[in-house]
Amino acid sequence: MNDYYAVLGVSRSASQEEIKKAYRRLARRLHPDVNPGLEAEEEFKRVSQAYDVLSDPQKRQAFDMGADPFASGGGAGFGDGQGFSFSDVMDAFFGGGAAGGARGPRSRVQRGQDALVRLDIDLAKAVFGSEEELVIDTAVGCGTCGGDGAQPGTGRQTCPICKGRGEVQQVQRSLLGQVMTSRPCVNCQGYGATLTDPCHECSGDGRVRTRRSLTLKVPAGVDTGTRIQLTGQGEVGPGNGPAGDVYVEVRVANHDTYTRRGDDLHATVELPMAAAALGTSFKLSTFDGMQDLDIRAGTQTGDVMTLRGLGVTHLRSGGRGDLHVHANVLTPTRLTEEQADLLRRLAELRGEERPEGRLQPNKGLFGKLRDAFKEK
Numbered sequence: 001m002n003d004y005y006a007v008l009g010v011s012r013s014a015s016q017e018e019i020k021k022a023y024r025r026l027a028r029r030l031h032p033d034v035n036p037g038l039e040a041e042e043e044f045k046r047v048s049q050a051y052d053v054l055s056d057p058q059k060r061q062a063f064d065m066g067a068d069p070f071a072s073g074g075g076a077g078f079g080d081g082q083g084f085s086f087s088d089v090m091d092a093f094f095g096g097g098a099a100g101g102a103r104g105p106r107s108r109v110q111r112g113q114d115a116l117v118r119l120d121i122d123l124a125k126a127v128f129g130s131e132e133e134l135v136i137d138t139a140v141g142c143g144t145c146g147g148d149g150a151q152p153g154t155g156r157q158t159c160p161i162c163k164g165r166g167e168v169q170q171v172q173r174s175l176l177g178q179v180m181t182s183r184p185c186v187n188c189q190g191y192g193a194t195l196t197d198p199c200h201e202c203s204g205d206g207r208v209r210t211r212r213s214l215t216l217k218v219p220a221g222v223d224t225g226t227r228i229q230l231t232g233q234g235e236v237g238p239g240n241g242p243a244g245d246v247y248v249e250v251r252v253a254n255h256d257t258y259t260r261r262g263d264d265l266h267a268t269v270e271l272p273m274a275a276a277a278l279g280t281s282f283k284l285s286t287f288d289g290m291q292d293l294d295i296r297a298g299t300q301t302g303d304v305m306t307l308r309g310l311g312v313t314h315l316r317s318g319g320r321g322d323l324h325v326h327a328n329v330l331t332p333t334r335l336t337e338e339q340a341d342l343l344r345r346l347a348e349l350r351g352e353e354r355p356e357g358r359l360q361p362n363k364g365l366f367g368k369l370r371d372a373f374k375e376k
């Protein structure tokens, strides 16, 4: 088993700073770009392995407890026979990520992007659910090249600039002396190969833009902001890669007479004064058709009549909310002389010609508000 502390020449209690310093000193001396030769290269690998383990608190702890991440032959990027890039060292010193995670040419095949589509529906569709035709601009695999990107009968050639590696290296001066950095190859866009004749249909992208329509089942109970995920219905990726998803974001339009609160519906019915006093019944237009509504005699403004189960369907459980009908008693205006006489006569009979202007005890709306504040 390797003793990484010995390789770096630090004690087992060395701080991260000391480990970093030791590695930096050794790397400066041993790096193949500075010190060519097989021996130095082997030594540099050992030093880098040791640093890889000891600079990572988790790996270091595992190693202290007797495990060795490199002992089984697996090794983070060292066992691939390609040697190693100086960016490994740069990563170690500068926090990593400088050259990007993956090495080697990038794949032409990538996952397609997700798309967000908005869908406007009216309240009735939210109550019961609906089926909608969606038209989306998207990309599908190219039929001419089958997603490969090459015009049929042609192929691709290894990029002469990066020799198929997809990245080119550059020598720069730095605190370590000469330092090699890599960046994606411009000639082949990092793919490592170029198309001898890009597909005439898709220009080598492997996919073509199109407009597609699909049928969406909108579940009952959706509300503004609800998102419906259509897995794999998005655009295919470059190189005919796996399709992304389509997210449909629902927006429910405001209704002229019904208001939604949660899964309950609220509406206000106008009651002529005499009807409210005497009681009546009528047919009310609801999302479930015409419904009988009884108004008991003496109904006041603000009284609520509840029709159970005529609200919005619960999105998950399937039951339904209620429909609440609020009464608004209308005081007659523009009375004819005869009507005014009748009302005066009524007031006389009820001894209400000269009301005292008595203040109402705190019940009603304001009383309830006050009680609600008290409870807090």
Ligand SMILES: [Zn+2]
Pocket (backbone or CB within 6 Å): 142, 143, 144, 145, 146, 147, 148, 149, 150, 199, 200, 201, 202, 203, 204, 205, 206, 207
């Ligand atoms: Zn094509």
Ligand SMILES: [Zn+2]
Pocket (backbone or CB within 6 Å): 159, 160, 161, 162, 163, 164, 165, 166, 167, 185, 186, 187, 188, 189, 190, 191, 192, 193
């Ligand atoms: Zn290239």
